[in-house]
Amino acid sequence: MKIIVFSIALIATVLSACSNNNSTAKEETKTSDTATTSAPASNITNQQAPSVDEAVTAYLHLKNALTSDNGKEAAEAGKHLHEAMQKLDNASFADNQKKVYADVIEDIKEHAEHISTNGEKIAHQREHFDMLSKDMYDLVKSVKPSQTLYKDHCPMYNDKKGAIWLSEMKEIKNPYYGKEMLTCGKQQEEVK
Amino acid sequence: MSKAKKILLGLLVLFIAMQFIRPAHNASNTVQAADMVTHFNTPSNVAGILSASCYDCHSSNTRYPWYANVQPIGWLLANHVKDGKGELNFSEFTTYSKRRQLSKLKSILNSIKDGSMPLSSYTLLHNDAKLSEDSKASLIQWTAKVIDSLSRL
Numbered sequence: 001m002k003i004i005v006f007s008i009a010l011i012a013t014v015l016s017a018c019s020n021n022n023s024t025a026k027e028e029t030k031t032s033d034t035a036t037t038s039a040p041a042s043n044i045t046n047q048q049a050p051s052v053d054e055a056v057t058a059y060l061h062l063k064n065a066l067t068s069d070n071g072k073e074a075a076e077a078g079k080h081l082h083e084a085m086q087k088l089d090n091a092s093f094a095d096n097q098k099k100v101y102a103d104v105i106e107d108i109k110e111h112a113e114h115i116s117t118n119g120e121k122i123a124h125q126r127e128h129f130d131m132l133s134k135d136m137y138d139l140v141k142s143v144k145p146s147q148t149l150y151k152d153h154c155p156m157y158n159d160k161k162g163a164i165w166l167s168e169m170k171e172i173k174n175p176y177y178g179k180e181m182l183t184c185g186k187q188q189e190e191v192k
Numbered sequence: 193m194s195k196a197k198k199i200l201l202g203l204l205v206l207f208i209a210m211q212f213i214r215p216a217h218n219a220s221n222t223v224q225a226a227d228m229v230t231h232f233n234t235p236s237n238v239a240g241i242l243s244a245s246c247y248d249c250h251s252s253n254t255r256y257p258w259y260a261n262v263q264p265i266g267w268l269l270a271n272h273v274k275d276g277k278g279e280l281n282f283s284e285f286t287t288y289s290k291r292r293q294l295s296k297l298k299s300i301l302n303s304i305k306d307g308s309m310p311l312s313s314y315t316l317l318h319n320d321a322k323l324s325e326d327s328k329a330s331l332i333q334w335t336a337k338v339i340d341s342l343s344r345l
Contacts, residue, residue: 107291127302131295 054084055108056145059136060168062115066129066175067182071122078115078125085109093143100142104135111135126176130163137166140191151189156181164188210263215270220252220283227251228285238334242282245310245321249276252283257317294342301335304328 062077085108090101111132115125137151150167157163157176165175172185229239248254254273260266280296288296303309304323315322323331 103289103291106289107295110292110295123306124302127298131298135291 052088052139052143052145053147055081055088056136056140056147056149056166058084058112059132059166062129063165063167063175064173066122066126067173067178069122069178071125072119074122074125074129075116075119078112082109082112082116085112097142100138104139108132108135108139122178126157129165129175130157133163133165137164137191140166144192149191150187151191152185153188154185156184166191213263213267214261215266217256218252218254218270218273218277226284226286228282231286232338235334238330241323241327241331245323245327247282248318248321249273249314250280250282252277252281290342290345294339297335297339297342301332301339304331304335 058077058081062074062081065071065073065077085105088101088105090098093101111128114128115132118124118128140149147168150170151164152167152172152174153162153164154174154176155162163176167173170187172183172187174182174185177184228234229242234242249272254269256269260269280300285293285296300309310318310321310323
């Protein structure tokens with residue numbers, strides 16, 4: 001008899017544990033919903049037009065971390081970039097800017113996320129940085145950041161197919177190879 | 193009845209109860225028009241490699257082994273498939289934007305080159321999913337070709 005009671009209790013706990021899981025998951029989505037809806041409000045209180053500046057800052061931080069071969073810091077910057085993209089409000093963008101934004105947003109977020117979870121694998125971070133840099137370039141060509149950026153080109157990366165990156169300085173500091181080949185590359189364009 | 197026996201019996205009951213909670217199978221049973229293989233006119237040897245080594249986690253159709261019916265293994269598998277599909281779903285490949293397709297293809301190329309895919313935990317149980325050097329070469333060659341043609345569009 002005792003055993004039967006015991007087993008019924010067990011089944012009950014298992015089943016209730018499952019339904020509990022469901023309800024907490026729902027609550028979580030609820031709270032994240034409110035978090036995203038409150039984000040634009042804080043932008044308004046800052047009295048600034050929504051801009052790509054925060055995303056650009058995070059991207060440059062990431063670029064500099066890769067330049068100094070620091071995967072852990074690159075991961076942090078990637079996380080920051082992901083958050084900045086999440087916050088980026090496209091409501092005041094012009095139609096052509098909205099089009100670029102829609103094209104790049106998911107891709108940037110995905111690359112940023114991969115970079116943020118691969119702090120131990122800098123080579124893998126750089127693969128995503130290559131694709132991310134193209135997205136960022138397309139974004140800042142359309143939605144101008146407040147600072148001047150330089151589009152630099154590394155001819156060796158990608159089996160010599162080449163790769164680009166964006167930089168805040170005129171000096172070449174190559175993020176694809178770090179200190180191994182720091183000054184390799186050429187400035188291609190001034191983006192302002 | 194001794195204490196140890198009671199605990200064992202309790203665990204058995206728990207195990208049996210677990211069997212009733214079954215995750216839905218990942219099976220759409222149709223080849224979708226958005227599937228990578230249908231869309232890019234993939235050669236049959238490459239399609240075969242993709243289906244043997246990638247599609248279990250990266251498509252809307254999983255071939256389930258018998259032990260997938262035993263819980264909690266089935267739960268673990270369902271989770272893996274969910275993660276894999278979230279990352280890349282070949283069955284819906286052409287619904288991605290061109291930019292995303294290119295990103296995914298480059299990631300495919302990189303992960304095959306560096307051997308991070310298919311996962312070693314997967315090939316351990318699926319011997320037929322292991323990529324031979326030949327299969328690797330064909331996959332890499334084909335992926336590079338698709339990347340080239342897509343970027344020229």
